[in-house]
Amino acid sequence: MGIIEKAPLYIEKFPGGSVVTTSLESALNWSRASSQWYLLFGLACCAIEMMATGASRYDFDRLGMFFRASPRQADLMMVCGTVTHKMGKRVKILYDQMAEPKYVLAMGGCATNGGPFYYDCYSVLKGVDKVIPVDVYIPGCPPRPESLLQGCLKMREKIYSQKLKDFASDSKMV
Amino acid sequence: MNKEQIENKITQKFGSAIEIQKTKNPEPFIYVSIEKYIEVCEFLKTDPDMCFEYLFQLGGVHYPDDRFEIALTLSSHKHKHELVLKVKLPHDNPKAPTATTVWEAANWYEREAMELFGIQFEGHPDPRPLLLYDDWNYGYPMRKGWTGPDFIPMPDKTKGGDD
Numbered sequence: 001m002g003i004i005e006k007a008p009l010y011i012e013k014f015p016g017g018s019v020v021t022t023s024l025e026s027a028l029n030w031s032r033a034s035s036q037w038y039l040l041f042g043l044a045c046c047a048i049e050m051m052a053t054g055a056s057r058y059d060f061d062r063l064g065m066f067f068r069a070s071p072r073q074a075d076l077m078m079v080c081g082t083v084t085h086k087m088g089k090r091v092k093i094l095y096d097q098m099a100e101p102k103y104v105l106a107m108g109g110c111a112t113n114g115g116p117f118y119y120d121c122y123s124v125l126k127g128v129d130k131v132i133p134v135d136v137y138i139p140g141c142p143p144r145p146e147s148l149l150q151g152c153l154k155m156r157e158k159i160y161s162q163k164l165k166d167f168a169s170d171s172k173m174v
Numbered sequence: 175m176n177k178e179q180i181e182n183k184i185t186q187k188f189g190s191a192i193e194i195q196k197t198k199n200p201e202p203f204i205y206v207s208i209e210k211y212i213e214v215c216e217f218l219k220t221d222p223d224m225c226f227e228y229l230f231q232l233g234g235v236h237y238p239d240d241r242f243e244i245a246l247t248l249s250s251h252k253h254k255h256e257l258v259l260k261v262k263l264p265h266d267n268p269k270a271p272t273a274t275t276v277w278e279a280a281n282w283y284e285r286e287a288m289e290l291f292g293i294q295f296e297g298h299p300d301p302r303p304l305l306l307y308d309d310w311n312y313g314y315p316m317r318k319g320w321t322g323p324d325f326i327p328m329p330d331k332t333k334g335g336d337d
């Protein structure tokens with residue numbers, strides 16, 4: 001990771017340096033939270049609610065969220081729907097292809113823990129957190145667009161509470 | 175043709191190879207012995223009174239007492255009637271001749287039944303796995319009593335419990 005992650009560890013040593021890091025931090029967090037472009041990702045019925053949320057009635061655009069059809073341009077992965085074992089591997093590949101910083105939102109019972117397919121099922125992964133780390137879980141089958149929007153607001157809260165130091169890949173250097 | 179007419183015509187033609195299952199459904203349910211299976215299929219498709227040119231679905235069935243069956247749902251665009259054809263398969267080594275020679279649509283259905291139930295279809299043109307992931311080697315998941323990785327059986331609700 002780049003200079004921006006390493007720099008605060010050194011700057012903080014100087015007198016008044018923490019003023020710089022906190023302003024940098026809030027600027028970065030603001031930009032990250034206000035333009036979460038999400039990976040278009042519909043695996044099952046929950047995707048219909050996600051589409052409804054993206055459309056004009058609920059409108060993701062007002063949160064600065066647009067869908068991207070490529071993982072290289074996406075910041076947020078919304079896993080909307082049933083993740084099968086077969087798809088789990090592909091989800092992992094897509095997650096690995098996304099650029100840092102990246103966030104994952106698991107929408108619906110299926111992506112959270114297998115949902116209605118928890119018992120007696122040979123094909124469904126019991127939650128997408130078995131293959132990738134998840135930031136926000138949204139329960140429901142399917143969650144209404146309001147819940148999805150609340151999940152996105154929770155995600156923003158989480159991003160605003162990030163510290164620059166959390167991103168420092170090698171904090172032992174200081 | 176209505177239900178009775180179809181049943182009578184098939185019974186007349188094939189006699190003891192046919193067994194009619196009594197149901198309340200509007201369409202006839204017919205068991206056919208495995209020796210006459212393809213012959214009956216060809217008859218059902220080509221006979222001008224039957225004309226079942228559309229294979230709706232073909233599925234495997236595994237009963238709790240360890241019997242295997244395949245069930246085909248046929249329909250006719252011309253006469254607007256439907257029919258369910260069932261075949262009982264041998265217990266230990268479930269095997270059937272392929273129906274792709276009659277209906278091309280049977281191809282994927284048979285691949286699915288092959289993979290999920292372990293029913294072999296002899297003479298299938300393309301017997302590759304269809305649905306399960308590539309390195310699957312946990313057997314046939316739709317058979318009764320199957321367990322595998324990450325499989326959680328339904329808890330018995332009648333016994334009570336904390337679920």
Ligand code: SF4
Pocket residue numbers: 044045046047080081082107108109110111115116140141142143
């Ligand atoms: S949680 Fe419910 S609505 Fe969402 S994908 Fe699963 S089954 Fe469909």
